[in-house]
Amino acid sequence: MTRATQVSQMTEARPRLPESLTRYGERVQAEFGSALPNGPPNGSMELAGPFRYHLGWADRQGNHLERPTEQGKGLRPSLCLFACQALEGNWVMATPAAVSLELIHNFSLVHDDIQDGDEERRHRPTVWRLWGEPKALLVGDAMHAIAYQAASRLARRGVPEAKALRCSRLLVESCLAMIKGQVQDLRHEDDLDAGLESYLEMIRLKTGALIQCALEIGALLATDDAGRVAAFARFGHHLGRVFQIRDDVLGIWGNEARTGKAGKGSGNDIRRRKKSLPIVLAFETAGGRRRGQLASIYRKESLNREDVDRVMELLDVLETRRRAQELIEAEAVLALKSLEAARLSAWARGEADSLVEFLVTREH
Amino acid sequence: MTRATQVSQMTEARPRLPESLTRYGERVQAEFGSALPNGPPNGSMELAGPFRYHLGWADRQGNHLERPTEQGKGLRPSLCLFACQALEGNWVMATPAAVSLELIHNFSLVHDDIQDGDEERRHRPTVWRLWGEPKALLVGDAMHAIAYQAASRLARRGVPEAKALRCSRLLVESCLAMIKGQVQDLRHEDDLDAGLESYLEMIRLKTGALIQCALEIGALLATDDAGRVAAFARFGHHLGRVFQIRDDVLGIWGNEARTGKAGKGSGNDIRRRKKSLPIVLAFETAGGRRRGQLASIYRKESLNREDVDRVMELLDVLETRRRAQELIEAEAVLALKSLEAARLSAWARGEADSLVEFLVTREH
Numbered sequence: 001m002t003r004a005t006q007v008s009q010m011t012e013a014r015p016r017l018p019e020s021l022t023r024y025g026e027r028v029q030a031e032f033g034s035a036l037p038n039g040p041p042n043g044s045m046e047l048a049g050p051f052r053y054h055l056g057w058a059d060r061q062g063n064h065l066e067r068p069t070e071q072g073k074g075l076r077p078s079l080c081l082f083a084c085q086a087l088e089g090n091w092v093m094a095t096p097a098a099v100s101l102e103l104i105h106n107f108s109l110v111h112d113d114i115q116d117g118d119e120e121r122r123h124r125p126t127v128w129r130l131w132g133e134p135k136a137l138l139v140g141d142a143m144h145a146i147a148y149q150a151a152s153r154l155a156r157r158g159v160p161e162a163k164a165l166r167c168s169r170l171l172v173e174s175c176l177a178m179i180k181g182q183v184q185d186l187r188h189e190d191d192l193d194a195g196l197e198s199y200l201e202m203i204r205l206k207t208g209a210l211i212q213c214a215l216e217i218g219a220l221l222a223t224d225d226a227g228r229v230a231a232f233a234r235f236g237h238h239l240g241r242v243f244q245i246r247d248d249v250l251g252i253w254g255n256e257a258r259t260g261k262a263g264k265g266s267g268n269d270i271r272r273r274k275k276s277l278p279i280v281l282a283f284e285t286a287g288g289r290r291r292g293q294l295a296s297i298y299r300k301e302s303l304n305r306e307d308v309d310r311v312m313e314l315l316d317v318l319e320t321r322r323r324a325q326e327l328i329e330a331e332a333v334l335a336l337k338s339l340e341a342a343r344l345s346a347w348a349r350g351e352a353d354s355l356v357e358f359l360v361t362r363e364h
Numbered sequence: 365m366t367r368a369t370q371v372s373q374m375t376e377a378r379p380r381l382p383e384s385l386t387r388y389g390e391r392v393q394a395e396f397g398s399a400l401p402n403g404p405p406n407g408s409m410e411l412a413g414p415f416r417y418h419l420g421w422a423d424r425q426g427n428h429l430e431r432p433t434e435q436g437k438g439l440r441p442s443l444c445l446f447a448c449q450a451l452e453g454n455w456v457m458a459t460p461a462a463v464s465l466e467l468i469h470n471f472s473l474v475h476d477d478i479q480d481g482d483e484e485r486r487h488r489p490t491v492w493r494l495w496g497e498p499k500a501l502l503v504g505d506a507m508h509a510i511a512y513q514a515a516s517r518l519a520r521r522g523v524p525e526a527k528a529l530r531c532s533r534l535l536v537e538s539c540l541a542m543i544k545g546q547v548q549d550l551r552h553e554d555d556l557d558a559g560l561e562s563y564l565e566m567i568r569l570k571t572g573a574l575i576q577c578a579l580e581i582g583a584l585l586a587t588d589d590a591g592r593v594a595a596f597a598r599f600g601h602h603l604g605r606v607f608q609i610r611d612d613v614l615g616i617w618g619n620e621a622r623t624g625k626a627g628k629g630s631g632n633d634i635r636r637r638k639k640s641l642p643i644v645l646a647f648e649t650a651g652g653r654r655r656g657q658l659a660s661i662y663r664k665e666s667l668n669r670e671d672v673d674r675v676m677e678l679l680d681v682l683e684t685r686r687r688a689q690e691l692i693e694a695e696a697v698l699a700l701k702s703l704e705a706a707r708l709s710a711w712a713r714g715e716a717d718s719l720v721e722f723l724v725t726r727e728h
Contacts, residue, residue: 046547111505115498134479134550137501138543141475144505145539148512152533161525168532169516175509179502183410186498 018354020082021073024091028077028102029057031095035103035146035153050127050139054110060130072122075243076101076210080218082355083232086348089222096153097167097217104175105210107143108182110136116272147171159221167217174213181206188275192283192295199280200241207247208240215239219342231342235352238335242359245328248276252312253321255363267308273298277327278320279311285318332360384446384715385437385722388455392441392466393421395459414491414503418474424494436486439607440465440574444582446719447596450712453586460517461531461581468539469574471507472546474500480636511535523585531581538577545570552639556647556659563644564605571611572604579603583706595706599716602699606723609692612640616676617685619727631672637662641691642684643675649682696724 032055052058056071077098084091112118113126114136120126128136151168155161184202188194194202215236219229251269269276279298286294294314297307315321335356344352396419416422420435441462448455476482477490478500484490492500515532519525548566552558558566579600583593615633633640643662650658658678661671679685699720708716 046551047544108505111501115501135547137475137479138547138550141472141508142540142543144508145536145543148532148536151515152529152536155526155529161529162519164529165516165519165525168512172509172512172516176506179506179509180411183499183502186502187410 018351018358020351020355021075021078021358024078024081024095024098025074027081027092027095028074028098031099032102035096035099035149046135047139047142050131050135051142053124053130054106054127054139054143056122060125072106074102076105076214079211079236079239079355080214082348082351083215083218084222086344086351087219087222087228087232087342088345089218091218091222093154093157093159094218094221096150096157097171097221098214100147100150100171101210101214101217103143103147104171104178107140107147108178110140110143112182114140144175147175154221163220167220170213170217170220174209177205177209178207181209189273191275192298194275194280195284196280199275199277203241203244204237207244208237211240211243212236228342231338231340234338235335235342238331238338239356239359241331242328242335242356245277245324245331246359246362248278249321249324249328250363251276252278252315267312270308270311271303273303277324278315281320281323282311282315282318285320285323286314290314290318328360332356384719385439385442388442388445388459388462389438391445391456391459392438392462395463396466410499411503411506414495414499415506417488417494418470418491418503420486424489436470438466440469440578443575443600443603443719444578446712446715447579447582448586450708450715451583451586451592451596451706452709453582455582455586457518457521457523458582458585460514460521461535461585462578464511464514464535465574465578465581467507467511468535468542471504471511472542474504474507476546478504508539511539518585527584531584534577534581534584538573541569541573542571545573553637555639556662558639558644559648560644563639563641567605567608568601571608572601575604575607576600592706595702595704598702599699599706602695602702603720603723605695606692606699606720609641609688609695610723610726612642613685613688613692614727615640616642616679631676634672634675635667637667641688642679645684645687646675646679646682649684649687650678654678654681692724696720 049058049062052062052064053060056065058064077095080098080101081091081094084094109121110127113121114128114133118126119129126136127139131139148168148171150171151164154164154167159167181202181204184198185206188198188202191198212233213236215232216229219232223229248269251274252267270279279294282294283291294311297303297311300307303311336352339349339352413422413426416426416428417424420429422428441459444462444465445455445458448458473485474491477485478492478497482490483493490500491503495503512532512535514535515528518528518531523531545566545568548562549570552562552566555562576597577600579596580593583596587593612633615638616631634643643658646658647655658675661667661675664671667675700716703713703716
């Protein structure tokens with residue numbers, strides 16, 4: 001990289017997207033195409049339309065978009081395929097699992113948007129906003145069901161049946177963990193005393209389990225060496241924390257134009273009274289008077305601009321942003337340390353470094 | 365059976381519950397127990413509580429019910445285990461698949477109740493009514509995910525891995541068909557011209573696919589004889605129609621106390637403007653003036669008592685109840701005829717006869 005590009009990127013304050021996050025996209029999309037709900041013309045587009053729209057491949061009329069721009073990062077499938085390739089596996093064989101991970105993630109987003117009444121995602125109206133809640137519920141259910149086609153698709157691709165079944169079990173278990181985490185998150189928001197430990201357990205389930213699963217399955221499809229697979233699983237555990245805590249930071253201080261969510265950033269997660277990490281830290285570290293102020297704001301039914309500003313001020317005073325970023329960086333170190341047991345090539349190690357750096361510093 | 369019990373049963377106008385619908389219940393429940401979301405105490409009951417409540421094993425406080433009374437019929441798991449036993453298979457080995465079928469059915473009910481805003485199911489408040497929509501959505505999602513543990517559980521029980529994967533594929537495909545059918549159903553309700561053919565396609569997907577899958581998987585786990593498996597699949601196809609059309613009849617003329625749904629029966633499906641079979645038949649057979657009346661009622665945003673009474677009158681005049689029951693009986697004949705290729709024992713054949721008779725005449 002030339003010094004000039006480095007500087008221009010720094011000006012943008014946007015970290016380089018690691019190769020792994022772009023390398024596998026086309027392959028995943030091709031695999032997706034064959035996994036989509038087709039079948040009889042009657043009714044199939046009714047489901048496939050919103051399905052393709054949510055994934056960023058079609059506009060709301062169902063017209064195919066040649067250059068989809070609002071697709072999400074494809075983090076989970078990329079991690080899966082990267083793990084497979086990093087351990088010298090045949091990563092193309094692993095694409096059904098990668099697709100499954102992306103579908104599990106996306107079904108949860110479609111349902112989440114209904115739950116939270118969110119009107120925008122990735123700079124576009126959400127599925128329920130365009131097609132109504134009943135249809136959006138079913139679109140999410142269909143994504144969820146299709147995700148579990150992975151096992152038979154892996155077997156058809158030549159993965160031994162016992163291994164395909166093991167992948168299937170990991171997918172179901174991590175999806176269940178994600179759902180348990182979402183349930184804890186619902187409770188968490190009403191609990192002013194939920195501390196750091198409870199927060200970390202919640203995100204381990206809600207976010208970490210699927211990211212860990214992505215890396216574990218990718219590794220498993222490349223090797224029978226349990227030690228190397230376990231190294232990727234631990235890598236995923238720490239990466240999940242890096243990802244979610246950075247997400248929480250962006251949810252308060254992020255830039256709306258980049259995150260793609262209406263009102264994301266500028267204290268948006270505060271307005272919604274989300275108990276994200278900076279708030280958890282603030283409650284844990286605030287002294288008597290400040291804690292009282294925070295608590296009285298968080299006990300309100302809804303927060304106005306003044307409340308949000310006051311919370312932002314308190315977060316500043318308590319230096320929660322710095323502390324959150326320190327936590328992220330500590331987890332990043334642990335993530336990379338976990339990978340040592342995987343004995344990676346120089347290419348794979350470099351790619352992992354770049355992935356971690358991206359997740360630590362990303363702005364969207 | 366003595367003549368006295370026969371007469372007392374006729375007085376109740378309640379057909380005998382076939383042995384298959386009671387025989388397998390305990391086994392299925394034991395299997396369910398081990399499939400439920402447990403894990404760390406933190407958060408597990410939050411999910412398991414509503415989960416057990418919906419399945420009829422717990423009250424709303426999560427207390428175990430020794431004698432669950434409002435559990436649903438367990439039709440799909442019973443059909444699966446019956447098919448396996450009827451073909452001399454080891455039906456206990458098939459229980460993970462039976463549980464999966466019941467979970468797929470029940471996740472769709474939990475989500476359906478949210479969609480339709482239904483406040484009561486099986487004589488009790490619905491999950492969303494007690495725990496709110498966000499939690500109910502997640503409870504349904506968890507049931508759906510757990511359903512796909514079937515494949516690895518079957519393999520652990522000694523089912524060959526290739527066959528376990530085939531069962532898994534059938535489960536996903538029938539669940540997707542069910543969802544497509546639900547999407548068609550949403551559209552169907554706004555379409556006054558949707559005729560019998562479109563109705564039959566919709567219920568083939570919405571209801572038939574999972575019932576067919578239950579019988580097909582049960583048969584598959586007993587035998588490698590493709591002809592006998594196909595016979596059970598066709599049996600299921602027709603049984604699905606019998607079941608759904610009878611459901612539609614009960615939705616208009618059924619007795620609320622028996623069906624367990626608030627307002628079910630007494631024209632309830634009319635009040636909700638559901639395009640169930642009697643209405644489809646009425647639109648197809650009504651002449652000019654009567655069709656005009658029906659259409660003007662069905663174009664309204666909501667129907668009052670007078671509208672419902674007028675539709676009930678028209679259904680009477682057009683003899684739709686008799687015609688619906690004739691359709692049910694014709695499908696019952698086809699169902700039993702399909703089974704001939706399965707070459708069943710006298711016991712199994714008798715049981716199938718009794719199952720079909722129950723579904724043709726059931727009052728709940």
